[in-house]
Amino acid sequence: MTNSFLNIANVSKAFTTPEGGTVHALDDVSLDIREGEFFVMLGPSGCGKTTLLRSIAGLEYPDSGVITLDGQRIDDLPAYSRPVNTVFQSYALFPHMTVGQNIAFGLEMEGINKTETAKRVSDALDQVSLSGLDKRKPSQLSGGQQQRVALARALAKQPKVLLLDEPLSALDLKLRRGMQIELKRLQQQTGITFVFVTHDQEEAMSMGDRIAVFKDGKIVQLDTPQEIYRRPVNSFVADFIGETNLLDGIATADGVQVPGGGFIARSVIASDCVVPASGSVTIAIRPEDLKISDGSGSLKGIVRDVIFTGETVRVHIDLGTTEVVAHLPSYGVRVPDRGETVSFSPLDQSARTVAS
């Protein structure tokens, strides 16, 4: 039961472009979302994540495939009879209603009586810390407050699944960070299954119990944030999640020969990775896994830029045909100068081979 709460099976949806071409927004997507989890759908714009979310909500109808929720098939139900609710990117508050009326709207549609409605409206406002603002019109609220009203309005319905369509993208960075924590807490308190769409990988990493990475209408990888970060399945995921140095090299018996005369030994490549005996391979190394050593490193290059960002020092190193970035702690280690030739190597088990 817990393993298949919201089940998406072989869902496809194609759009016809004005030029007459066909775009597969969703290409045979299958996916299981567990009850009570914080599930994130991540990907660049146009990857199909929003189309899938809207298909679950009933605002879009897939061309084929089946969506079931808690054992009940929902993909052929109209939006208004699905037990899911959405927090829209633009908030979509009703401008002609007060905050209280906005939140009560969904409850009235269910035919819930006045006293119960009033109670649930005030509870919902408490949950998002907006008590006392129920008489205001949406236009009298700040962006962050409108966002909370949209959240309260959806939560008041006590949906089986709460769908969130890039709800934080209009907020500034500081407010967004605060809301991320709040949303995560709210999800844990209520136990409601959250399906959260975002294009911001940092947001996805910090909030999701599991993340599905989308590309061109397909799921490329579905796993926990840690696994996705540590074991990206291909160069797209490696590059999209966090920062990654991708090096194309030629496999040899002892390791991988990379451009610029460098060499990556088999010992620094994670043991679960398969390195072929010969042929070209792509190696992914996270910048924080590169260590600058005094002459003993297996890679050599010239320092092009040294950028201090506060938490780290980013060192851009030119390997001749390609450039890599290494992150050094901002204190406690020697920082090389621009133009200096440095030698460096990846930490043990940190480099990975990835499909290109």
Place this chain on the structure above:
Amino acid sequence: MSKIVRGRPGQTSPWLAIPTIAYLFLTIGIPLFITVVYSFLQRAKIGMGVTWHFSPKAYKDLFILENLDGTTTFDTRYVKVLWHSFQYSAVTTVATVVLSIPIAMWIATRNESTRNILVAAVTLPFWISILIRTYGLRQIIDDNGPIGWIAHKLGYENFHIIYTPIATMIGLTYVFLPFMILPIYASAERFDFRLAEAAYDLGAKRWTVFRRIVFPSIRPGVIAGIALVFIPALGSFLQSDMLGGGKTNMIANVIALNFTQARNWPFGCALSVLLILLTLLLVQAIRLISKKFGDQVSLV
């Protein structure tokens, strides 16, 4: 399983429009159809209306005069009416273009609050009774009115424009001015005045800038304005009736006459059909002209 095609939330059924379409078909479509039918019938022997006998006489009467002795001669009366209607409408259209381009450009270059006031000032007359506006103008250009008084002071003893074709044209210009100013303004407002700046910068003179840079941008508005002035001017009634004096100056006056004193409905209907055809022809011509320039012109 076949999926049901659904509309977006909030989109209502197209069937909602059916009562309105049916209503307009009844009150606009049928009357136009009846006009065409009546134009091919004979006038009633006595009183108003028609007798149900097919006859192309109404159309023949447009051009041919039957003399008492049975001979026929070419009748120039209605050709002249047609010609006058065209002439007055054309002069009106030119006059409104000449007056409207400056004010539309002038409004478009004011700051926003002034612009809003001026647009409201130009729009307001559009919604005011044409009858009262025409009456007001008649009082102004009357021999005893302010214009006559000024003319006398200036020594023009024989000043007289009321009840002349000139008065009709002044009246038409007066009534239809907002129809020209507003579409030109709508185009001018979208004009990026930095383009004119750039042209000055490249050494163009003011009139060159206007001709080569500004005018092409406001042309869609001018074309829309021409349609919105010329077409209704052609079918106008009140200005030639109240200001032009003559009762048979323009097409609409002859139509009115045949439905009132003359009581020749088939003839009035034939003129109506002629006016509808001219209107459709003009709408089509405007469409072609705007297509030729590749401009977006909207009439409604």
Place this chain on the structure above:
Amino acid sequence: MSSVKTRKLVNLRNFPTFRPVSWFVLFFLYIPLVHVIVYSFNSSRIATIWEHFSTKWYFKTFHNDDMQRALKNSLKIGFAATILSTVLAVLAALGLVRMRRLGSAFAWSLIGAPLIIAEIVLAVGTLGFFMAVHIPLGIFGMVLAHTAFCIPFALLPIRARLGQLDVAPFEAAADLGANERQILRRITLPLLSPAIVSGALLAFAISIDDFITSFFISGPGSTTLPVYIFGMIRSTVTPEVDAISTLLLLFSGIVLISSYVLNRRRR
């Protein structure tokens, strides 16, 4: 450098002839209306010759039974045509959004017809139609005809507003459990209401100002104010014409300003 550019921009703002022509046009547009208002306070019997200030023509008009009757007819027809045309305009605006291309082209040509075809053509056509199907010339027929040409004006602001509405609130309503009927009642109509009122006011202004259609299809008992004024102008012109016209202007002005304010206040 930048000061040179500013001067050049100012140059276009002060294009020769723009300002004087503009003032002339504004003067030309309003002076006849001002003349009507001023001369409504003329004590003379001859409308064009000023004697001295007097409100006697207003008193005369308030005791003029024919004028009172015409005013009452205008209001009756105006109210009925406004309600009918506004309801039909709302239905058309909602329905036409989703109508297929062919159907909507037909519908729009019918809606646009009163704006393009000369009013006299429609007026005499309507007269012929009423004769053919034996609808007597009177209030009922007038309401039918007025409604037809009021529809496009009532539709104008409603259609514009509908085009500006974001889809998000409708999606949110569906998401929160509202079916199509509930969305229409709770979301669509409230969001359209300022435009509906504004459209209704425009329809009312058009109806009470109408002359040509009313002139041809009004019966003996259904003369409207503009038809009555026209009759007065044709006979002897006293400043009473100016007084009645001023009242009609005042009335139109109030209706139009209300419509304008309503349209501005949306947001």
